Amino acid sequence: MTLENKWALITGASRGIGRATALAFAREGAHVLVHYGRSAKEAETAVSEIRSKGGQAEAIQADLSTPDGAALLASRTRSAIGDHLDVLVANAGVSKASRIAGYTVEDFDNLYATNVRGTFFLVQQLLPIMSEGSNIVVVSSIGARFVVGVPGLENPSILAYASTKGALETLVRNWAAILGPQGIRVNAVAPGVIETDMSNFTKTDAGREVALGMQALKRLGKPEDVADVVAFIASDNARWITGASIPVDGGSKL
Numbered sequence: 001m002t003l004e005n006k007w008a009l010i011t012g013a014s015r016g017i018g019r020a021t022a023l024a025f026a027r028e029g030a031h032v033l034v035h036y037g038r039s040a041k042e043a044e045t046a047v048s049e050i051r052s053k054g055g056q057a058e059a060i061q062a063d064l065s066t067p068d069g070a071a072l073l074a075s076r077t078r079s080a081i082g083d084h085l086d087v088l089v090a091n092a093g094v095s096k097a098s099r100i101a102g103y104t105v106e107d108f109d110n111l112y113a114t115n116v117r118g119t120f121f122l123v124q125q126l127l128p129i130m131s132e133g134s135n136i137v138v139v140s141s142i143g144a145r146f147v148v149g150v151p152g153l154e155n156p157s158i159l160a161y162a163s164t165k166g167a168l169e170t171l172v173r174n175w176a177a178i179l180g181p182q183g184i185r186v187n188a189v190a191p192g193v194i195e196t197d198m199s200n201f202t203k204t205d206a207g208r209e210v211a212l213g214m215q216a217l218k219r220l221g222k223p224e225d226v227a228d229v230v231a232f233i234a235s236d237n238a239r240w241i242t243g244a245s246i247p248v249d250g251g252s253k254l
Protein backbone atom coordinates (compact mmCIF):
# COMPACT_ATOMS: atom_id res chain seq x y z
CA MET A 1 0.00 0.00 0.00
CA THR A 2 1.52 3.30 -0.96
CA LEU A 3 0.50 6.90 -1.29
CA GLU A 4 4.03 7.88 -2.28
CA ASN A 5 4.20 11.45 -3.60
CA LYS A 6 0.42 11.82 -3.83
CA TRP A 7 -1.12 15.14 -2.85
CA ALA A 8 -3.93 14.72 -0.33
CA LEU A 9 -6.30 17.23 1.24
CA ILE A 10 -7.73 15.96 4.52
CA THR A 11 -10.49 18.09 5.96
CA GLY A 12 -10.87 18.38 9.72
CA ALA A 13 -7.31 17.13 10.25
CA SER A 14 -6.62 19.24 13.33
CA ARG A 15 -8.14 16.65 15.66
CA GLY A 16 -9.50 13.11 15.96
CA ILE A 17 -9.92 10.86 12.92
CA GLY A 18 -8.74 13.50 10.45
CA ARG A 19 -5.51 14.08 12.35
CA ALA A 20 -4.78 10.35 12.53
CA THR A 21 -5.53 10.11 8.80
CA ALA A 22 -3.11 12.92 8.01
CA LEU A 23 -0.38 11.09 9.96
CA ALA A 24 -1.18 7.76 8.28
CA PHE A 25 -1.07 9.36 4.82
CA ALA A 26 2.27 11.01 5.58
CA ARG A 27 3.64 7.67 6.84
CA GLU A 28 2.67 6.18 3.46
CA GLY A 29 4.55 8.93 1.63
CA ALA A 30 1.76 11.38 0.77
CA HIS A 31 2.12 15.16 0.86
CA VAL A 32 -0.66 16.33 3.14
CA LEU A 33 -2.76 19.46 3.38
CA VAL A 34 -3.94 19.52 6.99
CA HIS A 35 -7.23 21.40 6.87
CA TYR A 36 -8.73 22.95 10.01
CA GLY A 37 -11.58 25.23 10.97
CA ARG A 38 -10.89 26.74 14.39
CA SER A 39 -8.06 24.63 15.83
CA ALA A 40 -5.06 26.41 14.30
CA LYS A 41 -2.65 25.36 17.04
CA GLU A 42 -3.62 21.68 16.79
CA ALA A 43 -3.27 21.79 12.99
CA GLU A 44 0.22 23.28 13.27
CA THR A 45 1.17 20.57 15.78
CA ALA A 46 0.06 17.88 13.30
CA VAL A 47 2.07 19.57 10.53
CA SER A 48 5.16 19.73 12.79
CA GLU A 49 4.79 16.06 13.70
CA ILE A 50 4.66 15.08 10.02
CA ARG A 51 7.62 17.27 9.12
CA SER A 52 9.68 15.96 12.05
CA LYS A 53 9.36 12.49 10.53
CA GLY A 54 10.57 13.75 7.15
CA GLY A 55 7.12 14.19 5.59
CA GLN A 56 5.64 17.14 3.72
CA ALA A 57 2.61 18.92 5.14
CA GLU A 58 0.96 22.31 5.26
CA ALA A 59 -1.95 23.64 7.33
CA ILE A 60 -4.88 25.20 5.49
CA GLN A 61 -7.88 26.95 7.06
CA ALA A 62 -11.53 27.34 6.05
CA ASP A 63 -14.84 27.28 7.92
CA LEU A 64 -16.89 24.70 6.03
CA SER A 65 -20.13 25.72 7.74
CA THR A 66 -20.25 29.02 5.82
CA PRO A 67 -21.77 29.29 2.31
CA ASP A 68 -18.43 30.16 0.71
CA GLY A 69 -16.25 27.96 2.94
CA ALA A 70 -15.87 25.14 0.42
CA ALA A 71 -14.96 27.49 -2.44
CA LEU A 72 -12.44 29.24 -0.21
CA LEU A 73 -10.84 25.92 0.76
CA ALA A 74 -10.66 24.84 -2.88
CA SER A 75 -8.99 28.08 -3.91
CA ARG A 76 -6.52 27.85 -1.01
CA THR A 77 -5.81 24.25 -2.02
CA ARG A 78 -5.02 25.35 -5.59
CA SER A 79 -2.74 28.09 -4.28
CA ALA A 80 -0.89 25.58 -2.11
CA ILE A 81 -0.47 22.66 -4.53
CA GLY A 82 -1.28 23.87 -8.04
CA ASP A 83 -3.55 22.12 -10.50
CA HIS A 84 -3.52 18.47 -9.42
CA LEU A 85 -5.06 16.81 -6.36
CA ASP A 86 -4.75 13.03 -5.94
CA VAL A 87 -6.90 12.45 -2.86
CA LEU A 88 -9.64 14.33 -1.05
CA VAL A 89 -10.61 12.95 2.36
CA ALA A 90 -13.85 14.70 3.32
CA ASN A 91 -13.70 14.10 7.06
CA ALA A 92 -14.66 17.39 8.76
CA GLY A 93 -17.97 17.13 10.51
CA VAL A 94 -20.07 18.07 13.50
CA SER A 95 -22.52 16.08 15.59
CA LYS A 96 -25.33 16.82 18.00
CA ALA A 97 -27.23 14.59 20.39
CA SER A 98 -30.67 15.64 21.62
CA ARG A 99 -34.19 14.47 22.24
CA ILE A 100 -36.38 15.13 19.17
CA ALA A 101 -38.05 18.01 21.04
CA GLY A 102 -34.70 19.63 21.77
CA TYR A 103 -33.54 20.28 18.20
CA THR A 104 -33.57 23.84 16.91
CA VAL A 105 -33.55 25.03 13.31
CA GLU A 106 -30.04 26.38 13.95
CA ASP A 107 -28.82 22.94 15.08
CA PHE A 108 -30.29 21.33 11.97
CA ASP A 109 -28.92 23.94 9.60
CA ASN A 110 -25.45 23.76 11.13
CA LEU A 111 -25.35 19.97 10.80
CA TYR A 112 -26.40 20.08 7.15
CA ALA A 113 -24.28 23.13 6.28
CA THR A 114 -21.08 21.59 7.64
CA ASN A 115 -21.54 17.90 6.90
CA VAL A 116 -23.48 17.92 3.63
CA ARG A 117 -23.33 21.33 1.92
CA GLY A 118 -19.66 21.83 2.78
CA THR A 119 -18.74 18.42 1.37
CA PHE A 120 -20.98 18.73 -1.71
CA PHE A 121 -19.46 22.04 -2.79
CA LEU A 122 -15.92 21.05 -1.85
CA VAL A 123 -16.17 18.14 -4.29
CA GLN A 124 -17.69 20.44 -6.92
CA GLN A 125 -14.91 23.00 -6.49
CA LEU A 126 -12.04 20.49 -6.45
CA LEU A 127 -13.14 18.36 -9.41
CA PRO A 128 -11.34 20.59 -11.92
CA ILE A 129 -8.03 19.59 -10.31
CA MET A 130 -8.85 15.88 -9.99
CA SER A 131 -8.39 13.45 -12.86
CA GLU A 132 -7.87 9.78 -13.78
CA GLY A 133 -6.38 8.03 -10.72
CA SER A 134 -7.61 10.63 -8.23
CA ASN A 135 -10.07 9.54 -5.57
CA ILE A 136 -12.36 10.82 -2.84
CA VAL A 137 -13.00 9.24 0.57
CA VAL A 138 -15.94 10.54 2.59
CA VAL A 139 -16.03 9.85 6.32
CA SER A 140 -19.59 8.72 6.97
CA SER A 141 -20.85 6.95 10.11
CA ILE A 142 -22.50 3.75 11.27
CA GLY A 143 -25.47 6.08 11.86
CA ALA A 144 -26.08 6.32 8.11
CA ARG A 145 -27.47 2.77 8.15
CA PHE A 146 -28.18 1.76 11.75
CA VAL A 147 -29.98 3.33 14.69
CA VAL A 148 -27.44 3.81 17.46
CA GLY A 149 -28.13 4.46 21.13
CA VAL A 150 -31.29 3.56 22.99
CA PRO A 151 -34.37 4.68 21.03
CA GLY A 152 -36.98 6.55 23.09
CA LEU A 153 -38.68 9.95 23.10
CA GLU A 154 -36.95 10.87 26.37
CA ASN A 155 -33.53 9.66 25.24
CA PRO A 156 -31.05 11.80 23.34
CA SER A 157 -30.35 10.57 19.85
CA ILE A 158 -28.22 11.63 16.89
CA LEU A 159 -30.95 11.23 14.27
CA ALA A 160 -30.36 14.58 12.51
CA TYR A 161 -26.60 13.96 12.38
CA ALA A 162 -27.22 10.38 11.18
CA SER A 163 -29.38 11.70 8.36
CA THR A 164 -26.53 13.95 7.16
CA LYS A 165 -24.40 10.82 6.86
CA GLY A 166 -27.20 9.07 4.95
CA ALA A 167 -27.21 12.02 2.55
CA LEU A 168 -23.42 11.73 2.14
CA GLU A 169 -23.62 8.01 1.36
CA THR A 170 -26.24 8.74 -1.32
CA LEU A 171 -23.90 11.38 -2.75
CA VAL A 172 -20.99 8.91 -2.69
CA ARG A 173 -22.90 6.46 -4.90
CA ASN A 174 -23.92 9.24 -7.30
CA TRP A 175 -20.43 10.74 -7.46
CA ALA A 176 -18.94 7.27 -8.03
CA ALA A 177 -21.32 6.67 -10.95
CA ILE A 178 -20.79 10.10 -12.48
CA LEU A 179 -17.01 10.21 -12.04
CA GLY A 180 -16.20 6.56 -12.78
CA PRO A 181 -15.86 7.14 -16.54
CA GLN A 182 -13.23 9.79 -15.70
CA GLY A 183 -11.27 7.21 -13.69
CA ILE A 184 -12.06 8.90 -10.36
CA ARG A 185 -13.10 6.61 -7.50
CA VAL A 186 -15.39 7.73 -4.67
CA ASN A 187 -15.95 5.75 -1.47
CA ALA A 188 -17.13 6.16 2.10
CA VAL A 189 -15.83 4.72 5.33
CA ALA A 190 -18.42 4.32 8.08
CA PRO A 191 -16.84 4.36 11.54
CA GLY A 192 -18.63 3.07 14.62
CA VAL A 193 -17.87 4.70 17.95
CA ILE A 194 -14.35 6.11 17.89
CA GLU A 195 -12.65 7.76 20.88
CA THR A 196 -12.44 11.45 19.92
CA ASP A 197 -13.77 14.78 21.19
CA MET A 198 -16.96 14.11 19.21
CA SER A 199 -17.76 10.94 21.15
CA ASN A 200 -16.98 12.23 24.64
CA PHE A 201 -19.90 10.17 25.98
CA THR A 202 -17.48 7.22 25.92
CA LYS A 203 -15.62 8.84 28.82
CA THR A 204 -18.42 7.76 31.18
CA ASP A 205 -18.88 4.12 32.20
CA ALA A 206 -22.46 4.17 30.92
CA GLY A 207 -21.41 5.56 27.54
CA ARG A 208 -18.61 3.03 27.26
CA GLU A 209 -21.08 0.23 27.99
CA VAL A 210 -23.42 1.42 25.21
CA ALA A 211 -20.54 1.44 22.73
CA LEU A 212 -19.08 -1.92 23.73
CA GLY A 213 -22.55 -3.46 23.98
CA MET A 214 -23.13 -3.13 20.24
CA GLN A 215 -19.65 -4.24 19.16
CA ALA A 216 -18.25 -7.73 18.52
CA LEU A 217 -14.73 -6.53 19.34
CA LYS A 218 -14.67 -5.39 22.98
CA ARG A 219 -12.58 -2.25 23.03
CA LEU A 220 -13.27 1.30 21.96
CA GLY A 221 -12.27 2.22 18.43
CA LYS A 222 -9.34 4.58 17.97
CA PRO A 223 -8.80 7.24 15.30
CA GLU A 224 -5.91 5.14 13.91
CA ASP A 225 -8.30 2.21 13.33
CA VAL A 226 -10.18 4.38 10.83
CA ALA A 227 -7.13 6.18 9.44
CA ASP A 228 -5.48 2.95 8.27
CA VAL A 229 -8.61 1.95 6.34
CA VAL A 230 -8.91 5.41 4.75
CA ALA A 231 -5.26 5.15 3.68
CA PHE A 232 -5.95 1.75 2.10
CA ILE A 233 -9.11 2.90 0.28
CA ALA A 234 -7.27 5.95 -1.04
CA SER A 235 -4.34 3.85 -2.27
CA ASP A 236 -4.02 2.15 -5.64
CA ASN A 237 -4.40 -1.21 -3.87
CA ALA A 238 -8.12 -0.36 -3.66
CA ARG A 239 -8.23 0.51 -7.39
CA TRP A 240 -11.28 -1.71 -8.07
CA ILE A 241 -13.41 -0.32 -5.23
CA THR A 242 -15.75 2.56 -5.95
CA GLY A 243 -19.20 3.57 -4.72
CA ALA A 244 -18.69 1.52 -1.54
CA SER A 245 -19.20 2.27 2.13
CA ILE A 246 -16.78 0.32 4.28
CA PRO A 247 -17.81 -0.26 7.92
CA VAL A 248 -14.94 0.39 10.37
CA ASP A 249 -16.76 -0.37 13.60
CA GLY A 250 -15.35 -3.42 15.38
CA GLY A 251 -18.33 -5.43 14.19
CA SER A 252 -21.10 -3.18 15.48
CA LYS A 253 -24.79 -4.16 15.32
CA LEU A 254 -24.07 -7.53 13.65
Ligand SMILES: NC(=O)c1ccc[n+]([C@@H]2O[C@H](COP(=O)([O-])OP(=O)(O)OC[C@H]3O[C@@H](n4cnc5c(N)ncnc54)[C@H](OP(=O)(O)O)[C@@H]3O)[C@@H](O)[C@H]2O)c1
Pocket (backbone or CB within 6 Å): 011, 012, 013, 014, 015, 016, 017, 018, 035, 036, 037, 038, 039, 040, 062, 063, 064, 065, 066, 091, 092, 093, 094, 095, 114, 139, 140, 141, 142, 190, 191, 192, 193, 194, 195, 196, 197, 198, 199
Ligand atom coordinates in the same frame (compact mmCIF):
# COMPACT_ATOMS: atom_id res chain seq x y z
N1 LIG B 1 -15.90 9.91 16.72
C1 LIG B 1 -16.82 9.05 16.33
O1 LIG B 1 -17.30 8.21 17.09
C2 LIG B 1 -17.28 9.07 14.87
C3 LIG B 1 -18.08 8.00 14.45
C4 LIG B 1 -18.53 7.99 13.14
C5 LIG B 1 -18.18 9.00 12.28
N2 LIG B 1 -17.40 10.03 12.71
C6 LIG B 1 -17.07 11.09 11.74
O2 LIG B 1 -15.68 11.24 11.64
C7 LIG B 1 -15.36 12.57 11.27
C8 LIG B 1 -14.33 13.13 12.23
O3 LIG B 1 -14.88 13.10 13.52
P1 LIG B 1 -14.02 13.11 14.88
O4 LIG B 1 -14.63 12.14 15.79
O5 LIG B 1 -12.59 13.05 14.55
O6 LIG B 1 -14.44 14.57 15.41
P2 LIG B 1 -13.62 15.72 16.14
O7 LIG B 1 -12.51 15.15 16.96
O8 LIG B 1 -14.67 16.55 16.78
O9 LIG B 1 -12.96 16.53 14.92
C9 LIG B 1 -13.78 17.19 14.00
C10 LIG B 1 -12.92 17.85 12.96
O10 LIG B 1 -13.79 18.50 12.01
C11 LIG B 1 -13.41 19.86 11.90
N3 LIG B 1 -14.57 20.73 11.71
C12 LIG B 1 -15.74 20.71 12.38
N4 LIG B 1 -16.52 21.73 11.96
C13 LIG B 1 -15.83 22.40 11.03
C14 LIG B 1 -16.09 23.54 10.23
N5 LIG B 1 -17.24 24.23 10.33
N6 LIG B 1 -15.16 23.97 9.36
C15 LIG B 1 -13.99 23.31 9.26
N7 LIG B 1 -13.66 22.21 9.98
C16 LIG B 1 -14.58 21.77 10.86
C17 LIG B 1 -12.70 20.20 13.20
O11 LIG B 1 -11.80 21.27 12.94
P3 LIG B 1 -11.49 22.48 13.99
O12 LIG B 1 -11.43 21.92 15.34
O13 LIG B 1 -10.17 22.98 13.46
O14 LIG B 1 -12.59 23.49 13.79
C18 LIG B 1 -12.00 18.89 13.54
O15 LIG B 1 -10.74 18.84 12.91
C19 LIG B 1 -16.68 13.35 11.28
O16 LIG B 1 -17.19 13.45 9.97
C20 LIG B 1 -17.58 12.45 12.12
O17 LIG B 1 -18.93 12.63 11.80
C21 LIG B 1 -16.94 10.09 14.00
